[in-house]
Amino acid sequence: MIMTLRWYGTGYDTVTLKQIRQIPGVRGVISTLYGTKPGEVWEREEIKALKDEIEAAGLSLSGIESVNVHDAIKTGVPERDGYIANYIETLRRLGEADVHTVCYNFMPVFDWTRTELARKRADGSTVLAYTQAAVDALDPEKMFASIAGDTNGSVMPGWEPDRMARVKELFAMYSDVDEEKLFSNLVYFLKAIMPVCNEFDIKMAIHPDDPAWSVFGLPRIVTSLDKIKRFLDAVDDPHNGITFCSGSYGTNPDNDLPDMIRALKGRIHFAHVRNLKFNSRDDFEEAAHLSSDGSFDMYEIVRALYETGFDGPIRPDHGRTIWGEVAMPGYGLYDRALGAAYINGLWEAIEKSETRK
Numbered sequence: 001m002i003m004t005l006r007w008y009g010t011g012y013d014t015v016t017l018k019q020i021r022q023i024p025g026v027r028g029v030i031s032t033l034y035g036t037k038p039g040e041v042w043e044r045e046e047i048k049a050l051k052d053e054i055e056a057a058g059l060s061l062s063g064i065e066s067v068n069v070h071d072a073i074k075t076g077v078p079e080r081d082g083y084i085a086n087y088i089e090t091l092r093r094l095g096e097a098d099v100h101t102v103c104y105n106f107m108p109v110f111d112w113t114r115t116e117l118a119r120k121r122a123d124g125s126t127v128l129a130y131t132q133a134a135v136d137a138l139d140p141e142k143m144f145a146s147i148a149g150d151t152n153g154s155v156m157p158g159w160e161p162d163r164m165a166r167v168k169e170l171f172a173m174y175s176d177v178d179e180e181k182l183f184s185n186l187v188y189f190l191k192a193i194m195p196v197c198n199e200f201d202i203k204m205a206i207h208p209d210d211p212a213w214s215v216f217g218l219p220r221i222v223t224s225l226d227k228i229k230r231f232l233d234a235v236d237d238p239h240n241g242i243t244f245c246s247g248s249y250g251t252n253p254d255n256d257l258p259d260m261i262r263a264l265k266g267r268i269h270f271a272h273v274r275n276l277k278f279n280s281r282d283d284f285e286e287a288a289h290l291s292s293d294g295s296f297d298m299y300e301i302v303r304a305l306y307e308t309g310f311d312g313p314i315r316p317d318h319g320r321t322i323w324g325e326v327a328m329p330g331y332g333l334y335d336r337a338l339g340a341a342y343i344n345g346l347w348e349a350i351e352k353s354e355t356r357k
């Protein structure tokens, strides 16, 4: 595995490359051109500038999170073909720049959904949290306003204000898109992009729906092992793979995380490793990465990745906000650095105990 940290880019992130370089074992960053909009073709010069800046800091650009998919592709309207052509061109340019891992999602309207961005835990840290009751009671158009006050001035991925201003229009676009239609639109998209992925060895890593069930009645199709297997089989190419995000699949306690990792051997191209603490089935909060702080067995998760020969980029995921840091919720430096160190520790211990047998 290659240990990485997500980095939004100079001007967007409160964390610097210099700081990331000092986290033991972190070799690369996962980044994006944060200023681009879904559907745009990425400029070669901008890709190069991003890569050069990262490499000048002694790190590598280990993958892109995300090249976002335009709503026309997700909804399957006739304009999708033009947007798919743009997506293919962006992939070509990334391939030419030697980028081989691309994360994206196929969630309608909202990317990940949380109902609180700063829930206080007993240790005084603040974390992202989700309560189903809050979602049920909320008008989706007010979703953004309800959390906007806690973003610490950052633009949250998937929650860009101009996108949120169009929420009503977005819901209308998806009004006749059910799970089957969304699924076939995903398959159509993947079939179209596989040739360029093969040409440049680009591993596509779909991010799961978070939480792993329908919110506001919108369809969700990347939530469980059966559903993943269905779309991996529909486009049976090793470049069609997944981001294994423990915190997203883990929102549904019926998902056995280590078991899923084993079943998806070879098709996991990127790993997001984090822990959640369940207060009830309908209420969870993000915890420190350490197993005992939450509800997941992080040792078993990392062990399953190790045993299946996972060699792609991995990153600690959302951290708690601690030590007075002011950062994008979930994406501060301190707790993610602790997470990276912890995952590295688990990996080293597993590797040594396996190779010394």
Ligand code: DNO
Residues within 6 Å of the ligand: 065, 066, 103, 104, 105, 111, 112, 157, 158, 207, 318, 330
């Ligand atoms: C949240 C992230 C997601 C993820 C996208 C991938 O923190 O895990 O925003 O990056 O869904 O496209």
